[in-house]
Amino acid sequence: MEFFLEISLNSVGFLVGIIIGAISYIGFKNTGSPTLFRLSIAFFAIGIGFGILAGGFILDDVIFETGDINTGISMLGIASQVVGYWFIAFSHTIKSFFPKSRYFRSIAVLPLFLVSFGYVETILRAVSFILLVYGAIETMIAYAQGRKKTTLFVAIGLGLLGFGEFIGWYSFVFPETILYVASIVMKIGGLISVGIPVSKIPLRKVTFDENL
């Protein structure tokens, strides 16, 4: 059951990430916009990250049969997602998130290492969570300024991805509870919500770059 949920989640993540990444890249090729270039790197990295995790679960289910995903594959997938979330946050100019004081900057990062106990995977997940929350807040601010419904969907999607990650930590503490399934469902809902702007692209009307 756990493997089925993980493979479903990561497959949806792979599809959504690659589709948004491809559309952003087409946008970059057509307009030369650096924002769209960063967005394409972000979503390609997120999609590839989910794809690596899906592949890892499928490999273990079919070949290794150890009952858990290989740690190396898992870390690679999560690291790729972190790169993607970082690029989304970077596009919103991450400087404004952290306090200007050097002292506050240093202690703002401290809780991350206190709660992680040095596990790289946990650190990466914590970074993902922070970047997702930051991205969700910035997108929500953009929604408040522009009042575009699709921006709200993206903000909710990023928020759900972050909240799903947060709930996922609790499922480690309370295994065999509904928390794990809730975490996966939230993340899938978040990915679908983030993918909503794609439905607005009138693909037939856009003239694609001939060299693409």
Add this chain to the structure above:
Amino acid sequence: MAGNRTQIKIVGEILDTTMQEIDEHEGATVTHIIKNANISHGRLSRILSNLVSQGLLEQVNSKRSCRYKISQSGREFLSAYKTFREFSDDFGLNI
């Protein structure tokens, strides 16, 4: 608070201005573009020559003044620009 406009946003506004004028006149004048796109003459001259060399704008020389009208590839670029501006807006980002 509104930030600085990106180069692509200025180009989009210039092309949009030349598109708006096309029904009434054969292209938009430099003065009209300066007024609509809110850009200095010096900067506009550089961008206009760049857009003409790339085939996005066509220079029309009339008796009174030099006008610029949007080309077919300029229209296609403007259409793509508007589509992807909406797309990046959806992510709370400026193109």
